[in-house]
Amino acid sequence: MAALPELLKRQVMAHPSRIALRGPEAEFSYQQMMQAAEVVAEQLSARGVKRAGVCGDNTIAWVLADLACLLAGAVSVPVPVFFSESQTAHLIERAGLDGLLHSEEVGGSEPLCHGVWLQPLPVVAAPPIPKDTAKITFTSGSTGTPKGVCLSVAQMTATTLALKEWLAGVELQTHLCILPLATLLENIAGIYLPLLMGATVMVVPLAQLGMTGSSGLNLGKLVAGINQHQPQSLISVPELAMALVSAAEQGQLNSRSLRFMAVGGGRVSAELLARGRAAGLPLYEGYGLSECSSVVALNVPAAECEGSVGKPLSHIDIKVDSDGHILVRGNTHLGYLGYLDDEPEQDEWLDTGDLGALNPSGFLSVNGRSKNLLITSFGRNISPEWLESELVQGLGIRQAVVFGDGEPQPMALITVTDGRSPDHLAGTLRQLNQRLPDYARLATVYIRRQPLSQSEGHITANGRPVRLTIQAHLPTLLAKAFPLSMSTSLANQAGEFHMAFFDRLQQETAQARAHVSGAPVVKAIGEGCFSLESYTWFLTQAFHHVKHTVPLMMACGAKLPSRMEFVRKALVEYIDEEYGHDEWILNDLDACNADKEAIRTGKPDVSIELMVAYLYDQINRGNPAAFFGMVQVLEGTSVELATPLAEQIQKILGLPNQAFSYLYSHGALDQDHFEFFRNLMDGITDPTDQQAIIDSARVVYRLYGDMLHSIPLPATRKEKQHEAA
Structure with a gap:
């Protein structure tokens, strides 16, 4: 040859x-x-x-x-x-x-x-x-x-x-x-x-x-x-x-x-x-x-x-x-x-x-x-163990777990127990980033205060991370951590910054998201302070917003411009999967011995009423892409909270599986949905559309969070209800 x-x-x-x-x-x-x-x-x-x-x-x-x-x-x-x-x-x-x-x-x-x-x-x-x-x-x-x-x-x-x-x-x-x-x-x-x-x-x-x-x-x-x-x-x-x-x-x-x-x-x-x-x-x-x-x-x-x-x-x-x-x-x-x-x-x-x-x-x-090697979406190979050792030694911390396979840049979850503030850590992290090759610089570092434990299956007996378990629990772990966004090598000359829109959406709604994850009901369930009244009230609100999901999708699809045809195609798949979920919730209520027909014809809490009305208004008078602000909130919340909370509620109330079809199905379904949603959001590049989604997500986080704050709890956990808007 x-x-x-x-x-x-x-x-x-x-x-x-x-x-x-x-x-x-x-x-x-x-x-x-x-x-x-x-x-x-x-x-x-x-x-x-x-x-x-x-x-x-x-x-x-x-x-x-x-x-x-x-x-x-x-x-x-x-x-x-x-x-x-x-x-x-x-x-x-x-x-x-x-x-x-x-x-x-x-x-x-x-x-x-x-x-x-x-x-x-x-x-x-x-x-x-x-x-x-x-x-x-x-x-x-x-x-x-x-x-x-x-x-x-x-x-x-x-x-x-x-x-x-x-x-x-x-x-x-x-x-x-x-x-x-x-x-x-x-x-x-x-x-x-x-x-x-x-x-x-x-x-x-x-x-x-x-x-x-x-x-x-x-x-x-x-x-x-x-x-x-x-x-x-x-x-x-x-x-x-x-x-x-x-x-x-x-x-x-x-x-x-x-x-x-x-x-x-x-x-x-x-x-x-x-x-x-x-x-x-x-x-x-x-x-x-x-x-x-x-x-x-x-x-x-x-x-x-x-x-x-x-x-x-x-x-x-x-x-x-x-x-x-x-x-x-x-x-x-x-x-x-x-x-x-x-x-x-x-x-x-x-x-x-x-x-x-x-x-x-x-x-x-x-x-x-077969090993732990991460490959970024730019085709760069990164050993998580290498970056973890840099973080542990550079920051003087106990634990670090690096993840982000298939992402533009790696991310890390770190444990800091000595009380240092995020601002204090940010300076050290940026110095560390500058020493790293640009493809290995961290995009986001999530700070948690409680160590990962062997009892939860997150680390081995000798302290090494159990990556499969951590990856499976990652949404919940990140929801309880403080996200610190870094200026990575994606920052270009002339001050340009390239970040996948999904990541930007997560970053810019982090503060609003805390209103949902910080609702008293989350802690109350963990403490066993949750009643049948609490659960049926939550399911009632879920029914009154889920029954609008398909109509909102159809309204959004009708209003989308031709340049967003790929989004309209995605909505067709969403509609096919979401149709009939409101009836699932009514069946759950029936299993709780609630009057599902009275709930069907009843009215929701004012927070849900305002949330649904706001979305219809944005679709009809504003930018129809704003609908995806609701998807960001509801699917993200399902991934983080649905399955673990459903298991705890069922244990507290002793209800049959037939009363949890909505929560259990959405905890599993939305794992796949959220990956689909991530890819869909990354395909939206128009700044006006992106801002409409971010603004909508912030509003929906507030209103949906207000609903969670309003869930009636047993007397020991009652709090004043927040205003709905």
């Missing part, structure tokens, strides 16, 4: 004048590209450079430097632009680099040619690396110390040719790189693959496309860049895909030129893929890992399966063992930098650390990770 350098030269012979690389200020034909790369390669050889770090933003010079390393037989080590100074220093030392290749002048650098600059590094004893290593790709690192994966030219060639074969039926003449070129996926599938297909690679500095660091995004700039360049293919991570789907749904993104848009590097929901297709984006999910030279499975137009990451490519074998672990063989890495004694055999099965399944048709699905 011919290797990449020879295959690239064949493309030059086939169409020398065709444009290979196009940037904002220059373009290179295939012949010019090869000539330039050969000149840079000669310069590297003349200077004795054996291992070079390729640095900087996405530019033509970056591509030329990388190709020159291939031609010169020098080891290319891409340096991610989002690495911290300490991580970059670690990479330089660990890889034993002779020099750094830049696309602009830096201190101590000398020009080679065609915009490539060489910064010589002090001579050190180069650590041994596996034979035939041509590229060392450093992952973002599940801890603060990145790991170097050693790959050969043959392995990168095999992946590129397998992708070319897999995409043979797709017309791809132009590709726009929107991921950092130092990302192996973009390096292989965004540079080598298009060039072997005879296509044009468009390389634009990421800042011009609205990207900063590993996770910062100005969506307007990205959309403008795609609209300007009109590529036929893109490679994205879930966070970018979600943003582009929203832009396409709102008519901002012109997707007519796109033929193939790969998405990988993290979990991708089936709903997002469906929304993308409906909006005209040819989204196809794939799966890969650095240890296999990037892509190992991919959906394509000729072979795709919903819920899968596609069929394995032809150059590797995949199987799933009896424990559900995904194993790969055939094109695995040479080894990790610094671990020569642990080099894998090429016929050895590599355990990916992921869990999955192969269906009878050969499509692979990925169901999670």
Whole structure:
């Protein structure tokens, strides 16, 4: 099999004048590209450079430097632009680099040619690396110390040719790189693959496309860049895909030129893929890992399966063992930098650390990770144990649990028992964040005052967190904690701030939400001070607002503008699931020996009367999106309180299960509903719609909280009723 350098030269012979690389200020034909790369390669050889770090933003010079390393037989080590100074220093030392290749002048650098600059590094004893290593790709690192994966030219060639074969039926003449070129996926599938297909690679500095660091995004700039360049293919991570789907749904993104848009590097929901297709984006999910030279499975137009990451490519074998672990063989890495004694055999099965399944048709699905590794929606790997140790040591606290798999940034639940205020902790936390790589900076830290206990199943005997139990109880744990929002790396230049709208909604309604979670009835139930009168009064109010849920949804759907068609579609699903729930409540009341027909024709408490009237008014006279403020309140409250409180109430009152169909069903149902709601809210990007939902949620939290405050309690727990508005 011919290797990449020879295959690239064949493309030059086939169409020398065709444009290979196009940037904002220059373009290179295939012949010019090869000539330039050969000149840079000669310069590297003349200077004795054996291992070079390729640095900087996405530019033509970056591509030329990388190709020159291939031609010169020098080891290319891409340096991610989002690495911290300490991580970059670690990479330089660990890889034993002779020099750094830049696309602009830096201190101590000398020009080679065609915009490539060489910064010589002090001579050190180069650590041994596996034979035939041509590229060392450093992952973002599940801890603060990145790991170097050693790959050969043959392995990168095999992946590129397998992708070319897999995409043979797709017309791809132009590709726009929107991921950092130092990302192996973009390096292989965004540079080598298009060039072997005879296509044009468009390389634009990421800042011009609205990207900063590993996770910062100005969506307007990205959309403008795609609209300007009109590529036929893109490679994205879930966070970018979600943003582009929203832009396409709102008519901002012109997707007519796109033929193939790969998405990988993290979990991708089936709903997002469906929304993308409906909006005209040819989204196809794939799966890969650095240890296999990037892509190992991919959906394509000729072979795709919903819920899968596609069929394995032809150059590797995949199987799933009896424990559900995904194993790969055939094109695995040479080894990790610094671990020569642990080099894998090429016929050895590599355990990916992921869990999955192969269906009878050969499509692979990925169901999670066998260990605790978190992967952000930007595709960055984070070890929760690493961040937890940073928090415990940095803050001098007893406990910390980091979570947020699939989220843009990680979050943490910490236990602080020494009385320090949130303001006092905020300063220390921000200092900690500044020391972390930007992809690992905490978005929100939840502060609790009572330690997690072994008796509740949250920690082991030696104090380690029981993650599955904590994840299951997370809504309740967070509801009882104080949320402290951090300024993460998602803050862009010019004061811009990118935060998923659901997270913003949670943050901006936290104070209002406390009126619900702080209602005396919650504590009273925990103390056993709750009566049948209390329960039937609560169910009566529930009936009088739940009976309006479907009519409110229908009214909202009728008023939504065409740009929110995806929301109207979601309402259809909501209506189908919510219809008839008011009758469930009446049946619960009947099981409590209440007169359900009298309740059906009766009137609610003034707080519920005002809440329902307010929502109808907002839909009819204001912004119909305000309806989702009620969804935020009621589904969020159900997730946090329904099941645990229902169990306690049943124990106190001794009522049969038939009296709890509403609370038990909503505690379980709304777990799934709330995830669906999260994704739906993240798709709403119009500032006016977002503010209407936030304002509505604040009002509904107040009125629904007033209802909870008004629940009649036994004499020992009675309190004055709050005003309803």
